Amino acid sequence: MGITMWINSLGISQILPMNKLNHFQTQTRPMAAYNPRIEHVTNGSLASDKLISSNNNGSPLVIVPPPVTVPSTLGHYLARRLVEIGVSDIFSVPGDSNLVLFDYFVAEKGLNLVGCCNELNAGYAADGYARNRGVGACAVTFTVGSLSLISAIAGAYSEDLPVICIVGGPNSNDYGSKKILHHTIGLPDFSQELRCFQNVTCYQAVIDNLEDAQWQIDKAICKCLEESKPVYISICCNLVAIPHPSFSAKPLIPLSLSPKQSNQMGLEMAVEKAADLLNTAIKPVMIGGKKLRPAKAEAAFLELANTCGYAVAVTPSAKGMFPENHPHFIGTYWGTVSTAFCGETVEIADASIFVGATLDELETDFLRALGKRLKPNLRAYENYRRIYIAESGPPESEAGEELRVNVLFKHIQKMLSSNMTVIAETGDSWYEIQLLYASIGWSLGATLGYAQSAPQKRLVLCIGDGSFQMAPQDVSTMLKLGQNNIIFLINNGGYTIEVEIHDGPYNIINNWDYTAFVEAVNNHQGNCWTTKVHTEEELVRAIEIAMEDRNDCLCFTEVIVHRDDTSKELLEFGSRIAAMGSHPPKLLKN
Incomplete structure (x- = not known):
């Protein structure tokens, strides 16, 4: 695809792909004087207030007055911008300060509002979505929602993921009023949320008036894309439905993305x-x-x-x-x-x-x-x-032998193809994805988001029982959306990665009936298949069913393994983390 430098009529330069040029060309043309549009009328009567004339062959003409342009609203403008940059799904949790904004998201063609069970999972989903689509978005309510979201945004920041965090803020008239509002921590200063997000986003916009709202939205989106980091946009709830001339450009004025060039x-x-x-x-x-x-x-x-x-x-x-x-x-x-x-x-x-x-x-x-x-x-x-000596793989299991983790991964490796993507959680299934921040429970929400961004692929999630208990609710959202993810839950009775770092009774968790949990949140409404396996033979059969008979639905397999069954790599990793945490403090010099 070719790239060109484009200068629009406002003097804003940007780099545009060649296939976008036709869309933006009208922005560079000078506005001509208005010429009435003339339409031929062949059938029907004419309204009495229309000017009628005849052309040379006698057929009637109608001179149509110029169309009246109704200014667009802030909510409509933001929705259009999100679609323009490639966001087709927003992961959300409703609250009283974002409901009107959500109406605009629902009404926008090409935009799907995905309701999540909690804000943390909405953020994880936006993270997973951005990994494939190049940008993701989530929307929550002021403070009580956003502070539940912030850990997921911190993880996206650590992974250099462009996520647009949209918060429905308080009424603009409440700023400076010294009111104590619900969903806050009881302070009249509403900037506490903004200060929390300053360390985990590259740009923050608080939109409390319409005069610069369009500029602030565009600036935030540009920063998100240029720096590949999350941004924070807070929008006062009473401004969303108000029209303003700056929102009405059709097509939208090109974003002012600053091209970087090497010296x-x-x-x-x-x-x-x-x-x-x-x-x-x-x-x-x-x-x-x-x-x-x-x-x-x-x-x-x-x-x-x-x-x-x-x-x-x-x-x-x-x-x-x-x-x-x-x-x-x-x-x-x-x-x-x-x-x-x-x-x-x-x-x-x-x-x-x-x-x-x-x-x-x-x-x-x-x-x-x-x-x-x-x-x-x-x-x-x-x-x-x-x-190099080729790995021989794990030894063959005897009939009825307890399933081992290395046998599980041998069979997962065999089932993978080019149209599948693996999301792996912190622990023995750990690779790639969220290595630095390493938030336990991240992978389930990320799978939801990634699958939504890539419907042509089938997602495979490997997650431990401890991680699953952190954020299990949005399996129901996967089912609601009709996703056909394959989930392997490795049940070893606790936080195994923490056990290898420092063991203690606090690493043992209450054992759930995980397949029953998934069936419960499905409630006979979605397309779902669950099973529990203890042996290699049962695992092989479960994979065959998931890949062939039930390839159109979400397949959940609970894999029962021994508590101490871990790889040598995880043992080594745990010992190194433990050693790092046990260094004695340096003595202070007098």
């Missing part, structure tokens, strides 16, 4: 120095990080890998951002819990390219330019192949 001289110097270093290395490697995604640099990273031939690894949070069937892919690098032989290959390398720690659009230029200067070098990959 050519600095780029050339950096490429030259890096190429000199890497071309003299004997066994260099490449490691991709999670910021490949917000920088949209996956393609440039792959191009560089193809050019230089280096061995390529990814960090856990970048899993899925580089094709694992690539001939030079060696696995996941994560220190002592790396994929077998991947850690050794990375750590004996004499030159390493870590891409993604602080990556932005400028480094994408660097990767492409660097690829043109590097000499092919297969030495590190050849070293990896020499020491």
